[in-house]
Amino acid sequence: MEIRIEDRLRRPMPIGPERKEGDSGGPGKPDVKKPDTRQLLERMKRVDPNTARRYRQRSGE
Amino acid sequence: MTRLFGLETEYGLYVEGKEVGDLVHEAAQVVRSYPDKWAGPWDYRHEDPRRDARGFRVDRLATNPEDDKIDAHAPRRSTDAETRSDRVLANGARLYNDHGHPEYSTPECSNLFDLVAHDKAGERVVLACARARVGRASQPDTTDESGRDARPTISIYKNNTDHHGMSYGTHENYLVRREVPFEKLIEGLTPFFVTRQIFAGAGKVGGETGAAKGAVFQLSQRAEFFTTEVGVDTLDRRPIINSREEPHANARKWRRLHVIVGDANMSEYATALKVGTTSLVLSLLEQGWQPLITLKHPVQALHHISKDPSRKWEVEVESDRRSGIPARHLNAIDLQRLYLSESRAAFAGESDSVDWVLTEWQSVLDGLDADPWSLDDRVDWVAKEKLLQQYLDSEGIRWDDPILQSLDLEYHNVDPEVGLYYGLEQAGARRRIVTDDDIARAMTQPPSDTRAFVRGLCVARFRDTIQSVTWSRIIAKDGDKRVTIDLSNVIGARVEEINRRASAAKSVSDLSELR
Numbered sequence: 279m280e281i282r283i284e285d286r287l288r289r290p291m292p293i294g295p296e297r298k299e300g301d302s303g304g305p306g307k308p309d310v311k312k313p314d315t316r317q318l319l320e321r322m323k324r325v326d327p328n329t330a331r332r333y334r335q336r337s338g339e
Numbered sequence: 340m341t342r343l344f345g346l347e348t349e350y351g352l353y354v355e356g357k358e359v360g361d362l363v364h365e366a367a368q369v370v371r372s373y374p375d376k377w378a379g380p381w382d383y384r385h386e387d388p389r390r391d392a393r394g395f396r397v398d399r400l401a402t403n404p405e406d407d408k409i410d411a412h413a414p415r416r417s418t419d420a421e422t423r424s425d426r427v428l429a430n431g432a433r434l435y436n437d438h439g440h441p442e443y444s445t446p447e448c449s450n451l452f453d454l455v456a457h458d459k460a461g462e463r464v465v466l467a468c469a470r471a472r473v474g475r476a477s478q479p480d481t482t483d484e485s486g487r488d489a490r491p492t493i494s495i496y497k498n499n500t501d502h503h504g505m506s507y508g509t510h511e512n513y514l515v516r517r518e519v520p521f522e523k524l525i526e527g528l529t530p531f532f533v534t535r536q537i538f539a540g541a542g543k544v545g546g547e548t549g550a551a552k553g554a555v556f557q558l559s560q561r562a563e564f565f566t567t568e569v570g571v572d573t574l575d576r577r578p579i580i581n582s583r584e585e586p587h588a589n590a591r592k593w594r595r596l597h598v599i600v601g602d603a604n605m606s607e608y609a610t611a612l613k614v615g616t617t618s619l620v621l622s623l624l625e626q627g628w629q630p631l632i633t634l635k636h637p638v639q640a641l642h643h644i645s646k647d648p649s650r651k652w653e654v655e656v657e658s659d660r661r662s663g664i665p666a667r668h669l670n671a672i673d674l675q676r677l678y679l680s681e682s683r684a685a686f687a688g689e690s691d692s693v694d695w696v697l698t699e700w701q702s703v704l705d706g707l708d709a710d711p712w713s714l715d716d717r718v719d720w721v722a723k724e725k726l727l728q729q730y731l732d733s734e735g736i737r738w739d740d741p742i743l744q745s746l747d748l749e750y751h752n753v754d755p756e757v758g759l760y761y762g763l764e765q766a767g768a769r770r771r772i773v774t775d776d777d778i779a780r781a782m783t784q785p786p787s788d789t790r791a792f793v794r795g796l797c798v799a800r801f802r803d804t805i806q807s808v809t810w811s812r813i814i815a816k817d818g819d820k821r822v823t824i825d826l827s828n829v830i831g832a833r834v835e836e837i838n839r840r841a842s843a844a845k846s847v848s849d850l851s852e853l854r
Contacts, residue, residue, distance in 0.1 A: 315766050317765075318766055322730050322746055322762075325759075327741065328745070332353070333351070336439040337507060337574055338349040338574070339573035
């Protein structure tokens with residue numbers, strides 16, 4: 279691994295898909311397909327319901 | 340936006356089969372499993388967390404009574420240095436064990452793009468440590484007789500609560516010009532911090548303290564744990580404005596604002612907007628801007644906004660003779676719009692980064708006004724609430740079902756294979772600010788436009804010479820010669836030029852000549 283000084287990628291921060299350049303209005307519906315979250319529901323069903331009961335921490339700052 | 344900022348995250352740690360009294364030892368073991376180049380030790384001699392920015396020093400810092408009970412029964416297994424296990428990484432970051440939490444402090448960044456990449460790199464670094472700790476990185480799977488993976492599970496959570504009354508922090512740090520009176524920072528920032536949770540909150544199922552009694556779902560993980568307006572404490576009696584006086588830079592020119600009132604964000608967008616808006620408000624105050632709003636009861640307002648089921652988010656404000664604002668109730672969205680309006684008038688067009696913050700600040704406030712759930716691709720509390728509602732509908736259960744706190748916790752699991760936030764991201768349901776390549780690069784490369792570059796370069800090339808490190812100074816040895824690399828003034832317009840010269844260093848002594 280070598281640390282390099284280089285011209286950092288200076289690209290603009292990404293604007294969301296529902297917004298066009300010069301449009302500073304409120305958000306509209308994104309012009310993209312609705313994400314498929316069915317697999318995510320399956321992932322949620324695999325969560326151990328006792329996870330939070332067992333999870334104990336010290337305080338932090 | 341030319342300001343140095345950074346994020347410190349204390350990660351939640353679960354180790355299968357271990358109790359809370361074991362976590363200080365376990366967190367040290369996780370940190371010590373860091374698999375790449377590092378240097379140390381950290382030099383604590385110049386740090387004094389009891390100094391208050393209001394001009395005094397407290398006799399002692401408050402400790403958490405529950406931690407005191409744990410410590411009374413936990414055996415001390417190692418020295419302070421072994422326990423803390425400080426590591427300074429080649430990307431300029433700091434990794435250590437803070438009271439039983441693996442803590443990752445990003446290197447100092449000067450733009451939001453770098454900051455988000457380094458914050459996300461922290462998740463991957465801590466996860467890599469956890470995997471190395473259980474041997475997952477280097478050993479084949481081991482299964483028991485039933486075919487179950489017999490290695491202990493270590494889970495890493497980027498959140499701020501254990502749902503049993505213990506909170507741990509995600510802190511923001513901003514370098515601020517010394518000439519701004521601290522009282523002015525308190526006045527200008529308190530209403531802003533109380534209300535920014537409407538877009539920066541990470542969301543939480545239920546409540547843990549009397550302040551959140553009756554809460555079903557809160558905007559903020561942290562809000563209910565804050566009990567005072569200003570103070571130097573962080574473990575107990577937590578204040579909205581932390582007055583710790585540790586500049587980590589030339590103290591005549593700079594102060595470091597240490598913000599402890601925020602949540603850990605999984606959302607890249609929320610991290611960028613949280614830090615970007617705060618930095619703009621600080622810029623207003625550096626210009627001599629006079630705040631227009633004073634809250635009547637800031638602590639109660641912080642709690643109320645977080646748990647308000649009506650989502651009206653109204654707070655009481657004092658009258659202001661200068662602006663003509665009468666004493667009244669004001670909506671948190673409208674209060675944020677005041678800050679936005681002042682920031683736009685002062686800074687619009689200054690840079691692409693500033694314009695991004697102004698545009699997105701307006702966009703998110705408009706979204707909260709019209710339909711908060713339209714922000715599920717970028718605001719953490721919205722994404723979490725909507726996801727949990729989908730689960731409730733699917734399973735036919737109610738908001739008081741105890742499994743919801745487990746699902747809440749798993750939203751913050753940084754393992755992309757199991758974490759619910761990462762499930763959303765993999766489904767294309769998150770707005771990204773950086774790419775996975777940006778994050779991977781930030782794991783090993785420091786920002787090239789801040790003093791963190793010199794620190795990272797020193798670790799990468801000359802780590803065997805390093806005697807000690809702090810944020811503002813590195814002590815090294817070049818043969819018999821003691822070398823001091825002073826970074827306390829490596830701030831401002833000349834940094835990139837200094838870094839270019841640093842990159843040509845043939846020995847650690849060459850770095851001591853940087854001015």
